[in-house]
Amino acid sequence: MSLRALASLWLAVSVAGAAAAGAPPATDPRLETAPVRALGGGRTRVFDGSVEAVRQTVVAAQVPGAVVAIDVRVGDAVRAGQPLVRIDARAAEQAAAASDAQAQATRAAMVAAERELDRNRQLFQQKYISQAALDRAEATWLSTKAQLEAQLAQAGAARTQSGLHRVAAPYAGVVSEVPVALGDMAMPGRPLLTLYDPGAVRVTAAVPQTLAGRPVDPASVRVELPGVAGAGSVVPVRATVVPAVDAATHTVQLRLDLPSGVPGAVPGRFARVTLADAAAPGALLRLVVPSRAVVRRAELTAVYAVGTDGAPRLRQVRLGLAAGDEVEVLAGLSAGERVAVDPQAAARVR
Numbered sequence: 555m556s557l558r559a560l561a562s563l564w565l566a567v568s569v570a571g572a573a574a575a576g577a578p579p580a581t582d583p584r585l586e587t588a589p590v591r592a593l594g595g596g597r598t599r600v601f602d603g604s605v606e607a608v609r610q611t612v613v614a615a616q617v618p619g620a621v622v623a624i625d626v627r628v629g630d631a632v633r634a635g636q637p638l639v640r641i642d643a644r645a646a647e648q649a650a651a652a653s654d655a656q657a658q659a660t661r662a663a664m665v666a667a668e669r670e671l672d673r674n675r676q677l678f679q680q681k682y683i684s685q686a687a688l689d690r691a692e693a694t695w696l697s698t699k700a701q702l703e704a705q706l707a708q709a710g711a712a713r714t715q716s717g718l719h720r721v722a723a724p725y726a727g728v729v730s731e732v733p734v735a736l737g738d739m740a741m742p743g744r745p746l747l748t749l750y751d752p753g754a755v756r757v758t759a760a761v762p763q764t765l766a767g768r769p770v771d772p773a774s775v776r777v778e779l780p781g782v783a784g785a786g787s788v789v790p791v792r793a794t795v796v797p798a799v800d801a802a803t804h805t806v807q808l809r810l811d812l813p814s815g816v817p818g819a820v821p822g823r824f825a826r827v828t829l830a831d832a833a834a835p836g837a838l839l840r841l842v843v844p845s846r847a848v849v850r851r852a853e854l855t856a857v858y859a860v861g862t863d864g865a866p867r868l869r870q871v872r873l874g875l876a877a878g879d880e881v882e883v884l885a886g887l888s889a890g891e892r893v894a895v896d897p898q899a900a901a902r903v904r
Contacts, residue, residue, distance in 0.1 A: 585894055585903055587860050588847065591880075592889040593840045598830050598874040598882055601808070603759030605779070605823040607750035608811070609725070615740035616718045617641060626747070628732055632723045639734070639746045643719030650716045653709035660702040667695040727751045730821065750821055753814050757790070757825045760805040765795055770808065774830040776875055777810055781853045782818030787828075787876060789813075828874050841889055842880040848873065849897045857883075858900035860892045866900035 619641035626638050674691040677683045731748035740746065757777050770793040777788045790810035799806055810827065812819055848871075849856045855873055858866040871886030887893070894900035 585866065585899055586896055587892040588844050588895050590883065590887045590889055590891045590893060591842050593842055598828055598884065600872065600874065600884055601759040601761055601827045601829065603757045603825045603827045605755055605757055605819050605821055605825055607821045608754035608756055610748065610750040610821065611724060612745045613638065613721060613747050613749055614743050614745050615641065616742055617646070617715060618741050619643065619719060621734055621736055621738045621740055624732065624736060626729050628729055630729045632729060633726050634723055636723045637720060638723055639721040641719040641740050643716050646716040646719055650709065650712035653705065653712040657702065657705035657709045660698065660705045664698040664702050667698040671695045721746060723749060725751060755812050755819045755821070757810045757812060757827060759808050759827045760803060761808045761829070763799045763804050763806050765808065766797060766799055766806045768795065770795055775810060776828040777812065778826045779818050779823060780826060788816055830875055841883045841887060843883055843887065843893050844895055845876060845879055845881045847893045847895050847897065848881060858894035858897055859887065860894060866894045866903055
């Protein structure tokens with residue numbers, strides 16, 4: 555081949571390579587994409603929180619004794635007044651029986667003193683005894699009556715003490731912890747179990763102290779429970795900012811009362827709180843993507859971002875508030891990028 559032919563061939567290959575380098579990436583035409591849009595307006599901020607029960611009770615022993623029965627387990631739902639734990643009450647029952655017997659003996663003595671007083675009154679009317687004898691009979695009857703009242707009170711206290719060996723549920727709830735076992739020694743103040751009301755739960759998060767003294771609209775807050783299937787985004791029914799600043803962290807507590815029946819809302823679970831910052835509109839650009847482009851797999855929240863090579867790749871993102879068919883992206887994407895609208899179709903692209 556001549557030198558001129560070789561030069562022509564090299565020039566053709568170079569032009570073709572340059573054209574290929576400047577051409578847009580080839581994307582699967584069957585894959586529908588949408589751009590990451592940047593909008594103005596107020597930003598949103600995300601805080602970590604935890605679920606806690608509004609009403610939670612540590613049921614403790616009031617009397618000493620060995621634990622002889624535990625009628626519930628962790629996770630059991632109990633009704634108000636249902637027996638939970640029983641403590642050995644034999645000594646207390648014997649003390650109660652002794653008090654009842656003493657009260658009966660004192661009652662018999664009071665009856666005898668009352669009859670004696672009646673006879674002395676009749677004798678005094680007939681001038682057979684003096685006023686002093688009648689006064690002594692009345693004093694004996696009054697003293698015996700007071701002793702009976704004291705014995706009855708003591709017997710009631712003994713019966714009450716005996717009843718404290720049967721620990722019952724103060725309200726309907728769920729048992730979350732049972733730190734004792736059969737044979738353990740119960741002492742006054744020692745926790746026997748923990749009970750909470752599942753119908754009243756809230757999420758508590760530490761937020762900046764700039765929110766102190768400012769009301770928070772519940773409609774501007776969204777609560778998510780990552781890893782809970784079917785929980786979704788929950789709007790709280792009430793938002794309360796605790797009027798006390800932590801001196802160490804310079805934060806305040808934001809308490810969000812959840813509606814009843816939220817799946818997975820159990821005390822101790824991690825929660826994510828998204829708060830719309832309406833106090834600083836236009837401070838940051840808001841990035842939004844179509845809601846149907848979001849993939850949720852257990853604790854993973856992601857989208858299929860289409861790269862420069864035209865191939866969709868799963869990318870983890872952090873979401874904010876949803877508005878209509880779009881959802882805000884707080885981290886993971888940049889304005890102008892494209893995402894696959896149909897995640898299932900994007901997963902099949904190779």
